[in-house]
Amino acid sequence: MAPPKKPSKIKKDSKKFQKGKKKKKKNKNKSNKTVPVDNKAIDSEWWEIFWNKNSPDLVAVSNVPLDEEEGFKHFFRISKRTFEYICSLVREDLISRPPSGLINIEGRLLSVEKQVAIALRRLASGESQVSVGASFGVGQSTVSQVTWRFIEAMEERARRHLKWPDSTQIERIKSGFESSSGLPNCCGAIDATHIVMTLPAVQTSDDWCDQENNYSMFVQGVVDFEMRFLDIVTGWPGGLPISRLLKFSGFYKLCESGGRLNGNARTLSDGEEIKEYIVGGGSYPLLPWLITPFEGGELSEFDSILETARACAVRAFSQLKGGWRILNKVMWRPDKKKLPSIILVCCLLHNIIIDCGDRLHSDVALSTHHDSEYKGHVCKQVDQEGKIIRAKLAKHLLRGKEKGSCA
Numbered sequence: 001m002a003p004p005k006k007p008s009k010i011k012k013d014s015k016k017f018q019k020g021k022k023k024k025k026k027n028k029n030k031s032n033k034t035v036p037v038d039n040k041a042i043d044s045e046w047w048e049i050f051w052n053k054n055s056p057d058l059v060a061v062s063n064v065p066l067d068e069e070e071g072f073k074h075f076f077r078i079s080k081r082t083f084e085y086i087c088s089l090v091r092e093d094l095i096s097r098p099p100s101g102l103i104n105i106e107g108r109l110l111s112v113e114k115q116v117a118i119a120l121r122r123l124a125s126g127e128s129q130v131s132v133g134a135s136f137g138v139g140q141s142t143v144s145q146v147t148w149r150f151i152e153a154m155e156e157r158a159r160r161h162l163k164w165p166d167s168t169q170i171e172r173i174k175s176g177f178e179s180s181s182g183l184p185n186c187c188g189a190i191d192a193t194h195i196v197m198t199l200p201a202v203q204t205s206d207d208w209c210d211q212e213n214n215y216s217m218f219v220q221g222v223v224d225f226e227m228r229f230l231d232i233v234t235g236w237p238g239g240l241p242i243s244r245l246l247k248f249s250g251f252y253k254l255c256e257s258g259g260r261l262n263g264n265a266r267t268l269s270d271g272e273e274i275k276e277y278i279v280g281g282g283s284y285p286l287l288p289w290l291i292t293p294f295e296g297g298e299l300s301e302f303d304s305i306l307e308t309a310r311a312c313a314v315r316a317f318s319q320l321k322g323g324w325r326i327l328n329k330v331m332w333r334p335d336k337k338k339l340p341s342i343i344l345v346c347c348l349l350h351n352i353i354i355d356c357g358d359r360l361h362s363d364v365a366l367s368t369h370h371d372s373e374y375k376g377h378v379c380k381q382v383d384q385e386g387k388i389i390r391a392k393l394a395k396h397l398l399r400g401k402e403k404g405s406c407a
Contacts, residue, residue, distance in 0.1 A: 043111030093153035119150035126325035176225035181309040185266035192220040192312035197331035210238035227316035242283040285381035317370035
C-alpha cells in the first residue's frame with residue numbers, strides 16, 4: 001500500500017523552516033564525520049578493551065582463565081604471537097577493500113586487528129553473530145561482513161600452510177610414523193568427519209541426509225604424525241559412503257595415476273619392497289597405496305599398530321572441531337558454496353598453530369570421537385595388490401615384535 005499523501009495546505013513559511021533544518025542537519029553530519037584511521041598501523045588497544053569487557057572478573061563464566069595470556073588463547077585459540085602473524089597475512093587484503101559499514105558503536109573504523117579478532121572469535125566459539133558482536137561492541141551485520149572478508153583473505157594468503165609435502169618433508173614424515181608406530185614408509189593417515197547443518201526445505205535432498213538423519217557435509221583429510229593436514233577435500237554430501245567420497249577426491253585421482261605417493265620404496269629386512277602408502281580405517285577400501293585393517297580382526301596385533309598411526313587423523317579432527325567450534329555446532333542454513341571455504345580456513349588455522357610452534361589448550365579438543373554419533377560402515381573393496389602389501393607389512397611388523405620379545 002502506498003504511503004498517505006501529505007496535506008495540501010502546507011504553509012509556505014514552513015519551506016523556509018525545512019530548508020534551515022536541512023542545512024543544520026548537514027552541518028551536524030559534517031561535524032561528526034568519521035576520520036579514516038591508518039589501518040597499516042598496529043592496533044594494540046583492542047585487546048585491552050575486549051579483556052576489560054569480557055574478563056572473568058566481570059563475566060560469570062567460570063572457564064575463562066584469570067591470566068591474560070591464557071585468556072587470549074581461550075577466546076581466540078592462538079597466542080598473541082600467532083595472532084600477529086595471521087594479521088600480517090591478511091592485512092593488505094583487509095585494508096584494500098572499502099571499509100563502509102565496518103565501524104563500531106563509537107563510529108570509528110575497525111582496525112585490522114579487531115577485524116581478525118572478531119572473525120577468529122566467531123570461528124573459535126561458534127556463537128551467534130549477535131553474541132560475538134556484543135562482546136566487541138559491533139552489530140550482527142558487521143560480524144558477518146568481517147568474518148567473510150577474513151575467510152576470503154585467508155583462502156588467498158595462507159594456502160602455503162596446507163599443501164602436500166616435498167620429498168625432504170615426506171622423508172621426515174615417514175620417520176615420524178615409523179618412530180611412533182613402527183610402520184615403515186608410511187606417509188600419512190586418512191579420516192573423514194561430518195559437518196552438521198540445516199538446509200531450507202527447497203534444498204533438501206537424500207544425498208545431504210546422512211545415516212543419522214542429519215543434513216551434513218563431509219570433510220576428508222590426510223594428516224602427518226604431528227596431526228598437520230596435508231590434503232583435504234570437502235563440499236560433498238554427508239550421505240555418501242566414505243569409499244565414494246575418497247574416489248571423488250583429487251587425492252585419489254593423483255594416487256591412482258602415480259602423481260602422488262610415488263617416492264622411494266623401502267626395502268625391508270627380509271628383502272621385500274614396500275612402496276609409499278597411507279593408512280585408513282575400515283570404512284576405506286584396501287588399495288596398494290591405502291592400507292586398512294584386516295576384516296574381522298584376523299591379525300589384531302597388526303591392526304593395533306595400524307590404529308596407532310591412524311589415530312593421528314582421528315585426533316586431528318577432534319582438535320579441529322574442538323578448536324574451531326563453528327564446525328562442531330549445527331550450521332544454521334549455510335550457503336553450501338561458502339561452507340567449504342569456512343572449513344578450509346579452519347584447517348589452515350589448525351595448521352598455522354602447529355607451524356608457528358603454538359598449541360591448543362589440552363581441554364579444547366573434543367573429549368569424544370569427532371563423529372561420536374556415527375557408526376562407520378565397513379568397506380568390502382579389497383585390491384589384490386593392496387592385500388599383498390598389507391600381508392608384507394604385517395609379516396615385517398610381527399617378526400620385529402617377536403625379535404624384540406626374544407631379546
